[in-house]
Amino acid sequence: MNLKERISEGVKASFVAQVVYALGTGALMIILARYLLTPDEYGLLYFALSILGVAQLVATLGLPKAGAKYLNEYLETDPGQIPHILRRTLTYTLAVTSVVCLALVTLSGPVATRLGHGEIVPFLVAGAAYVLFAGLDMSVRLAFQGINKLTWAAVVKSVSAVARLVFAVAFVLMGFDALGALFGYIVGFALGVAVGLWILYSRFYRTYDTATPDPSLSKKIVSYSLPLSVMNGAELLDKQVDSILIGFLMNPTAVGFYVLGKQIVDFASIPAVSLGATVAPALGTEKAGNRMQQAARLYEQSFVHMLLLYVPAGVGLFLVAEPTVRYVFGSEYLGAVPVLQIFSVWLVILGVAKVTTNPLDYLGLAGARARIRGAMAVSNFVLNLILIPRIGVAGAALATVVTTGIYVATCVYFMHRELSLNLDYLVKRGVLVCAVGVAMGIGVSIAVPYVSGLLTLAAVIGVGVVIWATTATASGALDVKRVMALLS
Template sequence: MNREDHIIHGFKATLVARAIYMLSSALLMFVLARYLLDPDGYGALYWAIGILAIVQLFADLGLSRSVARYISEYRESDPGQVPHLLRSVVTAKIVLLTVVGYALLLFHERIAAVLGDPGAAPFLAAGVLYLVVFSGSTFAQVALQGFNHLGYSAIVQAISGAGRLLFAVAFVLAGLGALGAFFGYIVGYAIAAAVGMGILYYGFYRRYETAAEYEDGLSRRLLEYSIPLTATRSANVIDKQIDIVLVGVFLNPAAVAFYTLAKQITDFVLAPAESLGFTISPNFGEQKAAGELEEARRIYQTSLTNVLLLYIPAAVGLAIVAEPFLTMVIGEDYAGAAPVLQVLAGFVVLQAITNLTSDSLDYLGRARARAVAKGGTALANLGLNVLLIPTIGVVGAAIATVATHSVYVAVNLYIVHTELGLNVVGIARTTAMICAITGVMAVTVLLVTPLVSSLLMLGGAIAVGAITWGALAVLSGLVDPGQVRSVIG
């Protein structure tokens, strides 16, 4: 199988798993928001998860992605070092989880009180279990990515999504409320972690004959490379979660529900871009090591063009139909999320580019530069959130996210350009054509949206936009139907 076929195969596997994960997440969001929890309960659940995502930083650091990078490098050049790498990271993660988990168990009530919601204490106490199982699940996924076996990584992700859906709904129906939904998350991640670690151990760790000695300096380089990755991941989590936490601190659980719901919808829309970025990134490390920069450039530019072709129209369409979509699908109680979703539609395009680019920079060895950019924009995001949320409300958090992420994307693209020498003029010309197509599509959707009064008519409005986009994309030559059929097949 050549590299392009391998990428397509991995993309399909990852996309299917991501589809299962996102479909289960969408069903969970829909069932919890529309039927099982009120906005306050929904907000309380995801506020606690946002806090734990920040705590998780201290339990994981950047070790998972660091070891994935070195697995990708050593599995071909010196496979005997792979068991040493895995043992080092697993040992370090056990120590970190023990320390952070004990501290959280000891101070969970005090943390909840300081953040202004003593009622969150039970979530934080149970969060000790959440940290362990979530860490195991994500480590297995990233390590399997380092082995470039994306199908296994995809399985772990799919299991976590399906497990969360099944057990969260079951526990809420059993009368356990938002806390029951949280335990559903824990059980889902626990099953995924068990499967993932089992695949990692029996399928990969035992496959390699351990070298007699750990390569001198390798463990030091592993830890050193984890430092910029830790900074990047910390900034990324803060960028994604601190706004949710601050909305809860400055406003109320219902506002958290509106903001979280809007961000979850953007996550669903972004699944294909995340799958593509996850699939192609290990290949950049291999191509750089082999001196195949021309091939790396071609793959990245093709992927970027396809992402822009899909997500610029998707973002515009999402902004147009945000209000009828939320009120008809989720319920009138969540109409307050519409303006947030409209602002975050801009974030969809930015995050799609980020999903394609960020992991690739790690495998190109530019994690340090990306960490600096992410750290700076995350601090700016924090400052803007503190400034805007108390003054203009929950929409202020969305504005802060879009503004700071725009800077981060620009820096990422510049770093990729310095590594690969992108055809900037060609990319700009294609982007202008995509924007023109999007403008025509937007006009057609705006003309039919005032007529929408039911879910069927909403689906019709979306279909009109999709058909318009598809026809123009084919007529302009941006989409080759034959090539699309060959990829799908």
């Protein structure tokens, strides 16, 4: 399978998984927020999940990503090492995770007391299972990504998403409230792991002719996991510390407003996640084959297409933020509107990040990325401490936008230094994309005052999509034939 075919297959598989994941996550978000949980309960759930996210980071220590990197590398040079990499990565991850889960159960009371929310103790105790299965779920999906089997990674993600939706709703309806939703997350991840491990073992692990283990294999995996741990820690600190600080400095309801805004942006980032998951190992493969010019052209096209999609999307999200929150989630969540409007800028940054940050790891630049990520994580923490007491949840959103923007810009610089990108091409296409975004924004801003419910909201969004597609095609920014050829 050549590069174009591999990317096309990967994008389609990942996109389908992201659609299923987003639909499941979106449905769960709406059902929990609008019908089953109060804003306080909704915020409490995600306050606990933020803390568990930090525990999950410590539990994995960058090992799954390090394993994926060497799976991808040895796939080209020595496939007989694949079973050894899979086995050792999983063993190391399980060992560290077991220690973290035990510590989480033991320290749940003191942690809850220190944060001033004793009601999260049962969430943290049950969260040990969440940390275990969420970490294994990530390990399995990254293993498939490392051996360029994006379709199976997509299957695992889809199974987890659907099961999470079904069981979370069921447990809440059974009377377990927000804790029941957490049980649903645990069952969803557990089922995804079961399916993923079975596929990984039966279809791939047993099919490779095992070679004599590379004596330096364990050292390579552990050593490369260290900068990844720093980088993942910084990344998770950026993602979770804001929610934790909002809960600590304000209240769970404010956490709910903030998380809701983030979840809507995550929902909108589906295509970027799909393309990024495919481009990352593809760039690593091109570098392993010393095809740097082809790698540069691949990144440039990915970068431009992300701008074309997310600059107009960010403009549109800013304009429809208020009616979206009002008519989809209810007026009691209107406190999330300022957060969502600020995050409309973050959506654009996130689109670029998805095709830039993780690919750096596959190019061997995890250390450089870790340093800037760590610096920005500390900056984000400090900005949160300054801004949250002054302007509330909007301050946390603003801190995220500023620090993530600096981080992603630096990663683009690292990518340019590694691949020698055509900057003239990128700037010219960027200006054209901004013109498309302005045209779409004018049309949507005229239509927004007519929104009076879900149907008219959908109609206005549809108007924006039509204007975007028309102007992007007419200006030459979007090559429809090329896109269709990629997806065919």
